[in-house]
Amino acid sequence: xxxxxxxxxxxxxxxxxxxxxxxxxxxxxxxxxxxxxxxxxxxxxxxxxxxxxxxxxxxxxxxxxxxxxxxxxxxxxxxxxxxxxxxxxxxxxxxxxxxxxxxxxxxxxxxxxxxxxxxxxxxxxxxxxxxxxxxxxxxxxxxxxxxxxxxxxxxxxxxxxxxxxxxxxxxxxxxxxxxxxxxxxxxxxxxxxxxxxxxxxxxxxxxxxxxxxxxxxxxxxxxxxxxxxxxxxxxxxxxxxxxxxxxxxxxxxxxxxxxxxxxxxxxxxxxxxxxxxxxxxxxxxxxxxxxxxxxxxxxxxxxxxxxxxxxxxxxxxxxxxxxxxxxxxxxxxxxxxxxxxxxxxxxxxxxxxxxxxxxxxxxxxxxxxxxxxxxxxxxxx
Numbered sequence: 001x002x003x004x005x006x007x008x009x010x011x012x013x014x015x016x017x018x019x020x021x022x023x024x025x026x027x028x029x030x031x032x033x034x035x036x037x038x039x040x041x042x043x044x045x046x047x048x049x050x051x052x053x054x055x056x057x058x059x060x061x062x063x064x065x066x067x068x069x070x071x072x073x074x075x076x077x078x079x080x081x082x083x084x085x086x087x088x089x090x091x092x093x094x095x096x097x098x099x100x101x102x103x104x105x106x107x108x109x110x111x112x113x114x115x116x117x118x119x120x121x122x123x124x125x126x127x128x129x130x131x132x133x134x135x136x137x138x139x140x141x142x143x144x145x146x147x148x149x150x151x152x153x154x155x156x157x158x159x160x161x162x163x164x165x166x167x168x169x170x171x172x173x174x175x176x177x178x179x180x181x182x183x184x185x186x187x188x189x190x191x192x193x194x195x196x197x198x199x200x201x202x203x204x205x206x207x208x209x210x211x212x213x214x215x216x217x218x219x220x221x222x223x224x225x226x227x228x229x230x231x232x233x234x235x236x237x238x239x240x241x242x243x244x245x246x247x248x249x250x251x252x253x254x255x256x257x258x259x260x261x262x263x264x265x266x267x268x269x270x271x272x273x274x275x276x277x278x279x280x281x282x283x284x285x286x287x288x289x290x291x292x293x294x295x296x297x298x299x300x301x302x303x304x305x306x307x308x309x310x311x312x313x314x315x316x317x318x319x320x321x322x323x324x325x326x327x328x329x330x331x332x333x334x335x336x337x338x339x340x341x342x343x344x345x346x347x348x349x350x351x352x353x354x355x356x357x358x359x360x361x362x363x364x365x366x367x368x369x370x371x372x373x374x375x376x377x378x379x380x381x
Contacts, residue, residue: 041188043262047116050283051268052275054113061115062202064093065215066297066330067227068345070244073100073237075351075377076293080324084292085284088328089271089299091118093232096244097328098258099251103292106258107280109267117191117199119266124183126259132252133159136233141168141176141207156246160233163211173207225346238342238379271299272308272315281319290320291354295328301368313361316354325354331372338372340379351377 077100086103088094089110098106108119129135133145133154140163148154149162168176180203181196191199206213211230227235237243245251258264269276284291294316303309319325331338331348338348356375365371 040190041262043187043265044189046262046265046283047189047267050107050265050276050279051116052270052273054268055111055270061091061110061112061215062118062205063091063213063215063229064232065226066093066347066349067231067235068330068342068347068349069093069232070096070235070237070349071342071345071379072328072349072351073243074239075379076100076326079326079351079377081293081326084325085287085289086293086295087277087280087291088293088295089297090115090295092122094295095122095255096251097293097295098264099245099255100243101293102254104263104289105284105287106264107267107283108264109269109271109276109280111268111270111273113268114198114202116266116268117195118202119264120184120187120189120191121180121199121202123187123259123264123266124180126256127183128179129256132156132246132249133162135252136160136163136246138176138179139203139206140210141173141203142166143169143172152249156233156242156244159246160211160230164230168207168210173204176207177203270308271296272303272306272312277312277315278318281315285320290322291325293326293328294319294354298330298332300329300371304368304371309365310361313357317358317361319354321354323353323355326377327352327354327357329372336369340376353377 073096076097081101083101084103086094086098086101086106088097088106088108090108094106094108108115110116125135125138129138131150133149136159137143137145142163143166145159145162149159177200181200184191184196184199206229209229211228211233213229214226233244233246234242235244245255255264267276267280269280271277281291300309300312303312329350329352331341331350332346333341333348338350340350341348350372352375360371360374365374
């Protein structure tokens, strides 16, 4: 039997590193017997192979602070951004882009190891929750939702409204956290006691904060102008239509199936680091795919600041792509209003083709403002 290209690449890479790995082809979301020791899985091996040493950033980043994150959805559709491979940074907003684009594989890369741990928590919740309402109920430690909000016809507004009407109890919180802990134990990822404490701490924060949870930064009080989880779940695209991954069963189901099949891979790495992003590009190439979209938030702003933008740009230049490959970035107004800004929003989500980025990087970007205003794709209205 011929091995798929990406598995051959994984084996070759392990040989180069002098690693011998024996892994059973587990279905990561299959139930494990109570107390069972789970073998190191192909999913875990891939995380390790792609990752590099983590770094520090002063935010918890449990949820996004980009209220405008859905304002590129119509442009993604109009530009035919679909399939292929998706790469993104940060927490849950990636799931809405994945539901829209329907890639074959997705990589979530972040300099914080905590972000990888957070995505293991999200993966566990997806695996445990067949429906959108059950996802939110488990994430926020609420009791089993009633039939009307579990039904396919329920709107995201109705599901969110139900979450707002019920409180967690000590038993419901304990049950939710235990379900997540046990599910993570089936993934085959080697986690320390501290890692599991961090994951359960994240889950506890979701449960105790509820839908009022906001993005926070270390040493600073939560900013009232950042969106709550409730606002993010109910956000709309530029035409005013709900567009997140919780809006339709089909979008939620697509993301959940990717989680079930280990096709959303959390990676620890700096976008300008020596290994992770380059390794992701090689893995995409080995699978015979090309990059469809890369969500970079405002990370490039910081790469300009620490003089590593050039290394990042060179890695992106080598990424497998086609003329529809795009970058999704976020501009926080910072005293300058982006031409594509929507009134009332703190940030602007901006699209640029990867080809345009490479052209600009060849000549050199003078600043982050130059980057976010150079050849942007017009809003999809």
